[in-house]
Amino acid sequence: xxxxxxxxxxxxxxxxxxxxxxSGHEKAIADAIEEALVPLNHLTVRRVGENIxxxxxxxxxxxxxxxxxxxxxxxxxxxxSRVEDGVLYGCGTSDMKSGLAVQLKLCLLDRPNRDLTFxxxxxxxxxxxxxxxxxLTREHPDWLTGDFxxxxxxxxxxxxxxxxxxxxxxxxxxxxxxHSARSWEGxxxxxxxxxxxxxxxxxxARRPVVDGLEYHEGLxxxxxxxxxxxxxxxxxxxxxxxxxxxxxxxxxxxxxHVRELFDGFEVRLADGAPGARxxxxxxxxxAFAAAIGGTPRAKLGxxxxxxxxxxxxxxxxxxxxxxDIAHTQGENVSLDKIAESERRLTAWLTS
Amino acid sequence: xxxxxxxxxxxxxxxxxxxxxxSGHEKAIADAIEEALVPLNHLTVRRVGENIxxxxxxxxxxxxxxxxxxxxxxxxxxxxSRVEDGVLYGCGTSDMKSGLAVQLKLCLLDRPNRDLTFxxxxxxxxxxxxxxxxxLTREHPDWLTGDFxxxxxxxxxxxxxxxxxxxxxxxxxxxxxxHSARSWEGxxxxxxxxxxxxxxxxxxARRPVVDGLEYHEGLxxxxxxxxxxxxxxxxxxxxxxxxxxxxxxxxxxxxxHVRELFDGFEVRLADGAPGARxxxxxxxxxAFAAAIGGTPRAKLGxxxxxxxxxxxxxxxxxxxxxxDIAHTQGENVSLDKIAESERRLTAWLTS
Numbered sequence: 001x002x003x004x005x006x007x008x009x010x011x012x013x014x015x016x017x018x019x020x021x022x023s024g025h026e027k028a029i030a031d032a033i034e035e036a037l038v039p040l041n042h043l044t045v046r047r048v049g050e051n052i053x054x055x056x057x058x059x060x061x062x063x064x065x066x067x068x069x070x071x072x073x074x075x076x077x078x079x080x081s082r083v084e085d086g087v088l089y090g091c092g093t094s095d096m097k098s099g100l101a102v103q104l105k106l107c108l109l110d111r112p113n114r115d116l117t118f119x120x121x122x123x124x125x126x127x128x129x130x131x132x133x134x135x136l137t138r139e140h141p142d143w144l145t146g147d148f149x150x151x152x153x154x155x156x157x158x159x160x161x162x163x164x165x166x167x168x169x170x171x172x173x174x175x176x177x178x179h180s181a182r183s184w185e186g187x188x189x190x191x192x193x194x195x196x197x198x199x200x201x202x203x204x205a206r207r208p209v210v211d212g213l214e215y216h217e218g219l220x221x222x223x224x225x226x227x228x229x230x231x232x233x234x235x236x237x238x239x240x241x242x243x244x245x246x247x248x249x250x251x252x253x254x255x256x257h258v259r260e261l262f263d264g265f266e267v268r269l270a271d272g273a274p275g276a277r278x279x280x281x282x283x284x285x286x287a288f289a290a291a292i293g294g295t296p297r298a299k300l301g302x303x304x305x306x307x308x309x310x311x312x313x314x315x316x317x318x319x320x321x322x323x324d325i326a327h328t329q330g331e332n333v334s335l336d337k338i339a340e341s342e343r344r345l346t347a348w349l350t351s
Numbered sequence: 352x353x354x355x356x357x358x359x360x361x362x363x364x365x366x367x368x369x370x371x372x373x374s375g376h377e378k379a380i381a382d383a384i385e386e387a388l389v390p391l392n393h394l395t396v397r398r399v400g401e402n403i404x405x406x407x408x409x410x411x412x413x414x415x416x417x418x419x420x421x422x423x424x425x426x427x428x429x430x431x432s433r434v435e436d437g438v439l440y441g442c443g444t445s446d447m448k449s450g451l452a453v454q455l456k457l458c459l460l461d462r463p464n465r466d467l468t469f470x471x472x473x474x475x476x477x478x479x480x481x482x483x484x485x486x487l488t489r490e491h492p493d494w495l496t497g498d499f500x501x502x503x504x505x506x507x508x509x510x511x512x513x514x515x516x517x518x519x520x521x522x523x524x525x526x527x528x529x530h531s532a533r534s535w536e537g538x539x540x541x542x543x544x545x546x547x548x549x550x551x552x553x554x555x556a557r558r559p560v561v562d563g564l565e566y567h568e569g570l571x572x573x574x575x576x577x578x579x580x581x582x583x584x585x586x587x588x589x590x591x592x593x594x595x596x597x598x599x600x601x602x603x604x605x606x607x608h609v610r611e612l613f614d615g616f617e618v619r620l621a622d623g624a625p626g627a628r629x630x631x632x633x634x635x636x637x638a639f640a641a642a643i644g645g646t647p648r649a650k651l652g653x654x655x656x657x658x659x660x661x662x663x664x665x666x667x668x669x670x671x672x673x674x675d676i677a678h679t680q681g682e683n684v685s686l687d688k689i690a691e692s693e694r695r696l697t698a699w700l701t702s
Binding site: 216225226227240244 | 548581
């Protein structure tokens with residue numbers, strides 16, 4: 001299907017939504033985008049796999065990166081898209097084909113006031129190792145350099161700065177096996193997780209202000225497993241906790257905190273990713289925030305802005321989608337929000 | 352392999368141990384036993400599957416049932432059997448081929464003082480539905496009638512009366528899902544099992560005296576599971592508890608007790624089996640206990656005595672094996688204990 005970049009940004013969003021692109025199946029949409037961008041003479045287009053990077057080379061003083069992922073969560077009977085009362089419904093409308101449509105409209109700017117790098121990448125919704133932006137940061141970090149990055153993840157059009165870090169740790173309670181008919185001969189490891197749950201239930205989450213934005217941490221059990229057989233006192237029970245931490249902590253500091261909380265238990269780090277500071281004190285970021293308007297908020301979920309942060313590029317999330325209904329069957333986006341996003345970003349890049 | 356019933360009971364045990372009979376593979380040992388019993392003219396031998404029932408028909412005032420299972424847990428590099436310092440080592444020595452050997456020696460009594468019914472059955476160590484004694488109680492309950500039953504499960508030669516009942520119940524804590532980056536929007540069901548663990552940790556187990564024997568109950572978590580994904584606040588967590596209850600409670604009363612303990616939670620009965628009263632007040636049982644000597648004890652684990660109890664036949668466990676090392680790689684039995692078991696049971700049935 002040939003993409004028509006000249007059409008209204010809402011109609012362009014609908015066209016993108018109707019090109020199904022569940023994670024791992026982004027070829028059709030990547031082909032369509034590449035085909036639409038190659039004729040634009042002010043852009044240099046590069047592709048690796050289903051990842052496309054298009055750049056202006058105008059010698060401007062600043063370079064801005066604008067990024068969005070091509071994939072969606074699995075379709076849930078919500079395709080093709082449909083419009084009702086000014087709202088576009090369908091898989092990926094909010095997360096984040098409305099953002100991609102805005103990116104593509106900005107690709108038409110042939111004399112922007114800043115050099116632009118557009119990144120379209122695959123496999124954001126699945127396991128980290130397949131993430132296209134991660135691949136680009138490893139194989140072609142030079143394609144991603146810039147002074148500031150905007151990731152078009154759904155934020156209701158607001159500026160959400162940085163992101164919180166996340167780690168998962170396994171807290172292990174141990175006991176001693178015994179036949180359950182003579183339970184007093186053993187030590188029940190499931191009963192032994194009680195102090196772990198007490199720490200979790202009583203935990204007071206921090207809400208620190210970092211670079212002017214208030215974050216909100218959380219510490220929660222996300223899994224528990226224990227049990228050997230129906231007639232055996234279990235000798236091990238493992239609680240997996242997920243700590244969402246503000247970007248004033250490194251991953252190491254965050255893990256130290258978890259270890260201290262569960263002192264006396266074996267604590268194993270399962271996986272983790274550091275957060276990203278909002279970086280809104282940087283002049284180009286401040287100019288962006290002013291152009292977009294509203295009050296910047298802290299991003300609580302982990303997003304790919306942290307990958308730019310790791311490359312030394314301050315980054316924010318700012319997309320027209322609604323994060324609260326992302327990944328739901330009823331996912332939708334307001335056509336007005338998409339148009340407003342296009343308008344404000346265009347103003348920032350042309351004023 | 353032809354069984355030699357004339358040999359010493361210890362040597363006969365070793366011969367039985369060396370006929371491998373892991374649950375589901377009892378044909379060879381059942382064939383050998385049938386072949387050994389058929390020539391004994393004072394016994395009527397019946398077989399269904401790998402289950403053998405042999406009876407005297409002497410018109411005695413009382414009938415005693417003596418039962419043992421043919422199968423063992425999986426072999427753990429502990430075959431063939433070996434003797435060391437008067438102890439026989441090997442898979443099934445304790446649980447319960449030493450008991451089977453005593454049964455087979457008793458089969459040679461052609462003029463016992465009570466009519467005898469010998470039961471050899473399969474699949475005791477695995478799922479209940481395959482249990483040979485259960486099959487006999489359903490298909491041929493008339494083969495099992497009697498005034499008293501002795502099950503040759505390992506008890507160190509002591510009389511263990513009745514058995515405790517057992518039930519498993521699932522206690523369900525519910526919450527509300529949310530993204531773990533905004534955990535305060537959800538309700539964590541894993542954190543919600545804390546009151547369940549408090550009940551379990553603080554539970555004071557009853558030790559009631561039933562028909563003169565002291566039982567010892569227990570209420571324990573034997574499994575816990577919860578968790579949706581590493582980034583989701585879980586909306587359900589299930590604790591499976593195992594209640595071992597004394598035989599003064601029916602299964603229904605025991606489940607009511609569990610329901611009351613976890614009032615406010617959904618409580619589902621997963622499975623259960625009632626216990627068996629020891630029945631030692633019955634004259635034939637009392638005579639047995641006197642002949643065996645020692646102080647009768649309560650059986651805490653569930654055993655097949657409950658199947659006889661359900662048929663209205665009082666039953667006890669009394670075998671030469673050692674229950675503490677049953678099912679272990681180092682399973683063994685004292686040759687003296689086997690000989691003593693044979694001697695005492697013979698005395699009871701011939702005096």
